[in-house]
Amino acid sequence: GESVGLHLPTLSVQEGDNSIINCAYSNSASDYFIWYKQESGKGPQFIIDIRSNMDKRQGQRVTVLLNKTVKHLSLQIAATQPGDSAVYFCAETENTDKLIFGTGTRLQVFP
Amino acid sequence: DAGVTQSPTHLIKTRGQQVTLRCSPKSGHDTVSWYQQALGQGPQFIFQYYEEEERQRGNFPDRFSGHQFPNYSSELNVNALLLGDSALYLCASSLDVLPGGYTFGSGTRLTVV
Numbered sequence: 712g713e714s715v716g717l718h719l720p721t722l723s724v725q726e727g728d729n730s731i732i733n734c735a736y737s738n739s740a741s742d743y744f745i746w747y748k749q750e751s752g753k754g755p756q757f758i759i760d761i762r763s764n765m766d767k768r769q770g771q772r773v774t775v776l777l778n779k780t781v782k783h784l785s786l787q788i789a790a791t792q793p794g795d796s797a798v799y800f801c802a803e804t805e806n807t808d809k810l811i812f813g814t815g816t817r818l819q820v821f822p
Numbered sequence: 823d824a825g826v827t828q829s830p831t832h833l834i835k836t837r838g839q840q841v842t843l844r845c846s847p848k849s850g851h852d853t854v855s856w857y858q859q860a861l862g863q864g865p866q867f868i869f870q871y872y873e874e875e876e877r878q879r880g881n882f883p884d885r886f887s888g889h890q891f892p893n894y895s896s897e898l899n900v901n902a903l904l905l906g907d908s909a910l911y912l913c914a915s916s917l918d919v920l921p922g923g924y925t926f927g928s929g930t931r932l933t934v935v
Contacts, residue, residue, distance in 0.1 A: 755926045810857075814864055
């Protein structure tokens with residue numbers, strides 16, 4: 712498949728370590744946030760979401776933290792696996808309006 | 823249960839030509855949104871269709887137009903293609919009464935030469 716991002720910020724982690732991917736969002740009125748994973752040749756895949764009335768939400772091996780004061784979002788992946796290697800995007804939306812995507816971060820997992 | 827289906831997967835067109843991309847939404851979804859993803863960037867919202875009408879539009883010229891059919895499938899048309907239109911075009915479907923549940927297709931890779 713084709714690469715979805717040739718010049719993206721890259722995070723390299725060793726298999727088994729925890730990963731933290733950060734995102735700054737733009738609209739202080741955004742009320743819903745989503746993290747997507749995008750592998751080469753594929754569309755964005757939903758990972759986890761959070762609404763603005765929360766500051767933390769946990770899923771399976773993933774946690775999203777929201778800091779509305781500084782308009783910052785982070786995705787934590789526990790025990791990172793080779794299959795987690797992909798480009799990760801945060802997206803924001805206001806009143807279920809259009810999704811606004813961040814620039815993306817490439818996660819590389821080494822054995 | 824099929825997810826979002828887009829066709830074709832790849833397409834090469836010449837500058838000035840017109841192109842039509844197609845999207846079948848996930849079963850049960852009634853809203854279709856289109857995004858353009860240039861290489862190395864995040865997807866950019868083009869427009870959204872609901873009840874066969876364009877409900878929202880991003881910052882794209884009128885060369886970009888669309889349509890939604892009664893079965894909720896959708897088309898994206900781009901006229902007078904420019905080299906800068908080369909990108910991955912993504913379709914996302916959702917259910918209007920359940921906001922946030924977007925499902926993306928794998929996209930159509932358009933190359934304009």
